[in-house]
Amino acid sequence: MMILVGILVTLSGFVISVLSLALSSNGTRLAVVVLGIAVSLFGIMGILNRAYLKNAIWKKG
Amino acid sequence: MKIASRTLLTLSFAVLCCWAPLSLAQTPAATPAAVPKAVTDADVAGAPVPSADARSKGDPDGSLTGTASDIAVTDAKKGATIGDLVNQVGQNKIAINFVWTLVAGFLVMFMQAGFAIVETGLCRAKNANHTMMMNFMVYGVGMLAYWLIGFAIQMGGVGAVANLGGTPPLNAEHVITLFGKPFGIFGQSGLFLVHRGTYDVSVMVLFLFQMVFMDTTTTIVTGSACERWKYAAFIISTFLLGAFTYPLFANWAWGGGWLANLGTNFGLGKGYCDFAGSGVVHSVGGITALAVAMMLGPRIGKYERTGKSNAILAHDIVIVLTGCFILAFGWFGFNPGSTLGASGNGSLRIGSIAVNTMLAGMSGSFAAMLYMWIRYNKPDASMSGNGLLAGLVAITAPSGFVNPVASVIIGLIAGVLVCISVEFVDRVMKIDDPVGAISVHGANGLWGVISIGLFADGKSNYGGSWNGVAGSVTGLFYGDSGGQLIAQLLGVATLVGFVFTLSFVFNLFVDWMVGQRVSAKSELEGLDLPEMGALGYPEFELKAEM
Numbered sequence: 001m002m003i004l005v006g007i008l009v010t011l012s013g014f015v016i017s018v019l020s021l022a023l024s025s026n027g028t029r030l031a032v033v034v035l036g037i038a039v040s041l042f043g044i045m046g047i048l049n050r051a052y053l054k055n056a057i058w059k060k061g
Numbered sequence: 062m063k064i065a066s067r068t069l070l071t072l073s074f075a076v077l078c079c080w081a082p083l084s085l086a087q088t089p090a091a092t093p094a095a096v097p098k099a100v101t102d103a104d105v106a107g108a109p110v111p112s113a114d115a116r117s118k119g120d121p122d123g124s125l126t127g128t129a130s131d132i133a134v135t136d137a138k139k140g141a142t143i144g145d146l147v148n149q150v151g152q153n154k155i156a157i158n159f160v161w162t163l164v165a166g167f168l169v170m171f172m173q174a175g176f177a178i179v180e181t182g183l184c185r186a187k188n189a190n191h192t193m194m195m196n197f198m199v200y201g202v203g204m205l206a207y208w209l210i211g212f213a214i215q216m217g218g219v220g221a222v223a224n225l226g227g228t229p230p231l232n233a234e235h236v237i238t239l240f241g242k243p244f245g246i247f248g249q250s251g252l253f254l255v256h257r258g259t260y261d262v263s264v265m266v267l268f269l270f271q272m273v274f275m276d277t278t279t280t281i282v283t284g285s286a287c288e289r290w291k292y293a294a295f296i297i298s299t300f301l302l303g304a305f306t307y308p309l310f311a312n313w314a315w316g317g318g319w320l321a322n323l324g325t326n327f328g329l330g331k332g333y334c335d336f337a338g339s340g341v342v343h344s345v346g347g348i349t350a351l352a353v354a355m356m357l358g359p360r361i362g363k364y365e366r367t368g369k370s371n372a373i374l375a376h377d378i379v380i381v382l383t384g385c386f387i388l389a390f391g392w393f394g395f396n397p398g399s400t401l402g403a404s405g406n407g408s409l410r411i412g413s414i415a416v417n418t419m420l421a422g423m424s425g426s427f428a429a430m431l432y433m434w435i436r437y438n439k440p441d442a443s444m445s446g447n448g449l450l451a452g453l454v455a456i457t458a459p460s461g462f463v464n465p466v467a468s469v470i471i472g473l474i475a476g477v478l479v480c481i482s483v484e485f486v487d488r489v490m491k492i493d494d495p496v497g498a499i500s501v502h503g504a505n506g507l508w509g510v511i512s513i514g515l516f517a518d519g520k521s522n523y524g525g526s527w528n529g530v531a532g533s534v535t536g537l538f539y540g541d542s543g544g545q546l547i548a549q550l551l552g553v554a555t556l557v558g559f560v561f562t563l564s565f566v567f568n569l570f571v572d573w574m575v576g577q578r579v580s581a582k583s584e585l586e587g588l589d590l591p592e593m594g595a596l597g598y599p600e601f602e603l604k605a606e607m
Contacts, residue, residue: 026547
């Protein structure tokens with residue numbers, strides 16, 4: 001389940017960045033693209049990686 | 062006093078002697094301007110050619126070879142015409158570009174050997190055969206996937222590649238409309254290199270060059286996944302990367318896709334720019350490596366129960382650094398070759414691109430060595446090698462658009478970034494990356510993409526435009542308003558958000574199908590016998606456990 005959420009959040013970061021193209025001001029575009037990258041990174045590091053670390057072999061000893 | 066005046070006199074005379082011819086050379090005598098005379102077919106046909114008798118005696122100094130007699134003539138009765146001459150000039154230009162691109166492609170192909178020994182040297186001796194075999198077969202598996210479908214997806218709609226004579230059969234891009242603008246999504250010509258007239262000399266050259274780039278991407282993943290990746294999983298994963306993931310992003314960046322057209326459609330600089338592939342090749346490889354390494358989990362013994370990371374030592378640092386040199390050598394094909402020519406459309410910038418490449422590699426290795434020396438009191442060999450590669454990865458995208466000073470800065474940042482990123486991936490994310498591929502190729506690939514938006518100096522001129530937008534690629538530090546940086550960041554967002562997701566889903570599928578990871582027993586024994594059936598070093602005494 002966490003993996004599915006992670007995938008969706010990571011992909012949604014990309015969608016947010018692409019949506020910046022609908023805006024006209026470069027300043028706002030820049031902010032939205034950076035937000036999109038941050039969301040994707042959160043999806044990878046904060047959700048997906050954490051999901052895998054939960055069951056990491058080294059934690060089992 | 063007398064001696065001093067004589068010396069002064071002699072010096073004055075010597076200066077005058079030197080100056081006189083120079084002065085004369087600078088002020089030539091005025092001559093009447095020659096009246097231009099139109100060249101006719103008769104002049105061309107009558108151009109002197111060496112006699113058959115003279116040629117039959119041999120040509121030791123080369124003065125009789127390569128003359129008017131070597132020009133291809135359409136009508137032997139009429140002899141050479143101006144049309145023949147012009148056609149010969151055109152063919153010579155394309156021939157130069159073909160040879161340049163092919164030789165550059167051959168150099169890039171040789172990088173596979175560099176990757177193979179870097180990765181094998183960095184793993185343990187008990188996995189040497191397995192790691193070498195992954196690096197060896199990545200060439201074949203990747204190429205098969207790319208020939209079957211990948212090339213068509215990537216380049217099937219690229220349109221005219223002027224330096225290679227036009228590539229007219231590659232003219233079918235699947236386009237959707239978004240925000241009222243056309244978005245190129247994937248190419249549709251070139252399946253098996255015969256589909257829709259792609260059995261064409263220009264297309265063949267383009268295929269060879271692009272194929273070796275794709276293969277570089279696929280070989281990056283094996284580094285992060287080595288010592289625990291099931292061989293069957295490696296084969297399927299590599300096929301999917303070469304057939305779909307890489308070609309799709311490469312189409313968007315290089316094949317006439319939507320990222321390349323951000324400039325024409327949305328006024329964002331010259332669109333997403335990636336001269337030789339920091340993003341297309343290295344980030345795609347590094348990000349896929351991240352997805353696979355995350356899924357595989359760390360090697361047994363890499364982390365203690367407390368989460369403390371243990372170093373698992375390389376078995377042969379000599380071949381690691383030799384491999385780094387082979388890679389640096391191959392990079393002279395990677396970056397300068399990306400002009401796809403040495404004649405026409407600004408291709409003479411190849412010298413500048415080659416110098417930028419070597420400078421960034423130098424500063425990257427220096428920065429990494431100094432960082433490790435200061436932080437850990439020793440100039441670490443493997444990280445110095447990774448610093449060299451990080452500098453080369455980072456300069457790959459901007460190499461065609463920046464000056465030498467920027468190249469050194471980009472390399473310096475890359476050299477430090479790779480060290481910090483390796484520590485972050487290892488200690489914070491707790492992802493086991495035996496060769497540092499995620500940091501070298503992933504992190505520094507992204508840095509290379511961003512650096513164009515900052516350092517491109519607006520001095521390059523590849524035929525007067527880039528991605529269909531007139532003018533030179535210019536970054537924020539050289540007067541751009543920020544549009545180019547946004548285009549580059551959109552490329553980063555696509556790599557991190559879309560390419561990662563696609564790679565991750567593909568590898569989940571592989572995991573479901575055959576399982577990604579070998580058994581603990583095989584891993585402890587070493588993968589050479591369980592997976593490959595033979596040891597890499599049969600005369601070594603191998604440890605069953607680390």
